[in-house]
Amino acid sequence: MFLIDCPYCGPRQQTEFHCHGEAHIARPKDPDAISDTEWADYLFNRSNTKGLFYERWVHNHGCRRWFNVARDTVSDRILAVYRMGEKPPKVTK
Amino acid sequence: MAKYSVFSLARNALSYHENWQRAWRSPAPKPEYDILVIGGGGHGLATAHYLAKEHGINNVAVIEKSWLGGGNTGRNTTIVRSNYLWDESAAIYEHSLKLWEGLSQDLNFNIMFSPRGVMNLAHNLHDWRELNRRVHANRLHGIDSEILDAAQVKAEAPIFNVSPTSRYPIIGASMQRRGGTARHDAVAWGYARAADQRGVDIIQNCEVTGFVINNGKIEGVETTRGRINAKRVGVAVAGHSSVLADMAGFRMPVESNPLQALVSDPIKPVLDCVVMSSAVHVYVSQSDKGEFVIGAGSDLHVSYSQRGSFDIIEGIMGALCELVPMVSRMKMMRQWGGIVDVTPDRSPIVGKTPVEGLFINCGWGTGGFKGTPGSGHAFAATLAAGEPNDMAGPFSLDRFRTGFLIDEAGAAAVAH
Numbered sequence: 001m002f003l004i005d006c007p008y009c010g011p012r013q014q015t016e017f018h019c020h021g022e023a024h025i026a027r028p029k030d031p032d033a034i035s036d037t038e039w040a041d042y043l044f045n046r047s048n049t050k051g052l053f054y055e056r057w058v059h060n061h062g063c064r065r066w067f068n069v070a071r072d073t074v075s076d077r078i079l080a081v082y083r084m085g086e087k088p089p090k091v092t093k
Numbered sequence: 094m095a096k097y098s099v100f101s102l103a104r105n106a107l108s109y110h111e112n113w114q115r116a117w118r119s120p121a122p123k124p125e126y127d128i129l130v131i132g133g134g135g136h137g138l139a140t141a142h143y144l145a146k147e148h149g150i151n152n153v154a155v156i157e158k159s160w161l162g163g164g165n166t167g168r169n170t171t172i173v174r175s176n177y178l179w180d181e182s183a184a185i186y187e188h189s190l191k192l193w194e195g196l197s198q199d200l201n202f203n204i205m206f207s208p209r210g211v212m213n214l215a216h217n218l219h220d221w222r223e224l225n226r227r228v229h230a231n232r233l234h235g236i237d238s239e240i241l242d243a244a245q246v247k248a249e250a251p252i253f254n255v256s257p258t259s260r261y262p263i264i265g266a267s268m269q270r271r272g273g274t275a276r277h278d279a280v281a282w283g284y285a286r287a288a289d290q291r292g293v294d295i296i297q298n299c300e301v302t303g304f305v306i307n308n309g310k311i312e313g314v315e316t317t318r319g320r321i322n323a324k325r326v327g328v329a330v331a332g333h334s335s336v337l338a339d340m341a342g343f344r345m346p347v348e349s350n351p352l353q354a355l356v357s358d359p360i361k362p363v364l365d366c367v368v369m370s371s372a373v374h375v376y377v378s379q380s381d382k383g384e385f386v387i388g389a390g391s392d393l394h395v396s397y398s399q400r401g402s403f404d405i406i407e408g409i410m411g412a413l414c415e416l417v418p419m420v421s422r423m424k425m426m427r428q429w430g431g432i433v434d435v436t437p438d439r440s441p442i443v444g445k446t447p448v449e450g451l452f453i454n455c456g457w458g459t460g461g462f463k464g465t466p467g468s469g470h471a472f473a474a475t476l477a478a479g480e481p482n483d484m485a486g487p488f489s490l491d492r493f494r495t496g497f498l499i500d501e502a503g504a505a506a507v508a509h
Contacts, residue, residue: 014404018393019392019394021393021395022395040494041344044437045346046347048345050349053395073395
């Protein structure tokens with residue numbers, strides 16, 4: 001189980017949070033203009049990275065705010081926590 | 094290779110069981126094969142077996158980065174059933190179940206298939222309606238399926254608390270009597286031995302490090318034991334599908350999540366069927382050794398660590414203590430996790446990839462064990478012909494572009 005350092009509330013246990021998958025997936029600006037392949041890529045394809053991975057969490061039994069986490073998906077170590085809208089920080093495993 | 098029989102058992106008993114042959118060879122990889130299967134779990138080994146047996150292609154190798162069946166094949170709760178809702182799923186899972194029924198004879202290896210019945214519980218009106226819908230759909234497909242009321246559930250599994258005032262009241266259940274369990278390790282070993290007997294090379298401790306692709310066409314793979322060429326390559330690596338797809342230069346609609354299971358102390362026989370509850374994400378059966386084999390729900394985060402979160406275990410055990418009060422006095426002995434490859438529609442992907450000659454079989458998610466024979470059978474046909482067969486066809490990777498999803502997520506009585 002993770003100890004997640006919520007940028008608003010500080011460290012809390014994982015059961016207070018919910019993971020919502022890969023971060024930094026930009027919705028295509030003009031969906032009508034792109035092909036089905038590009039739309040499917042946006043909608044369904046995921047990096048599912050083995051190693052350094054950026055993902056979204058929401059503190060739904062706390063401040064209910066969303067934020068991003070950088071985590072190593074092999075060791076499950078959380079490497080950085082940063083707010084929505086911020087660029088992913090450079091981290092080393 | 095010697096045939097296993099009561100006579101071979103008696104003969105070997107005379108020599109104190111010291112002269113059994115190895116069940117399969119351990120050859121060095123050849124420089125080239127007609128077909129290369131990546132992944133020595135149940136699905137990959139079944140694919141190799143059916144390639145040799147059904148299609149007469151035995152210049153085949155299965156390469157495995159670790160040991161056979163060391164991934165999800167050896168980590169699941171061994172439940173076998175075919176009561177899926179949609180036509181496409183019902184077809185492949187029922188085909189699989191029919192293969193399970195004759196598998197010990199086919200492989201000359203006792204896989205201990207035990208059709209002890211699988212019950213899926215309904216705890217509320219929504220569960221009950223969905224369950225009825227699924228049972229009727231199953232029966233239209235010719236798949237055995239019954240509806241049991243609470244009293245009948247109690248008769249089948251007396252240890253369950255069916256009181257209407259309980260925390261998770263049991264309204265009723267669906268029952269598939271042909272469903273049950275099988276010994277998971279034996280499935281990997283049986284397929285490996287049968288494939289090896291027909292000339293398939295099974296190469297363990299051989300990890301793929303890259304693909305050799307020329308003009309969009311597969312030529313072979315780079316491995317830790319050197320380059321191996323093949324005109325067709327099939328990938329059956331479950332949780333690591335995205336990693337291999339990344340090496341081949343394409344993306345997958347798959348996420349890898351930890352899924353946990355645990356076993357209890359062995360006790361006297363008290364439960365002779367499999368019971369599953371989607372609402373509380375728990376499924377339980379009693380093994381031949383007497384242990385309760387208990388499966389949990391999956392974590393929602395991506396992980397390759399083969400470890401899940403403990404709160405999941407706490408959650409399902411809390412629910413199980415309500416459903417089966419005697420469990421509160423049992424000790425749990427071991428817990429473990431596997432990495433399941435989950436697709437957006439909770440249906441597998443079997444078929445072509447953007448790379449010519451490279452095929453993939455993945456996305457079996459939380460329920461791949463039951464699909465092992467059907468998956469291998471369909472994937473072998475696909476690899477042999479270079480085109481998906483009728484059974485694999487609907488499970489193409491391309492369905493995420495066309496929109497023809499097979500949405501079993503809320504449909505299949507699966508504890509997703």
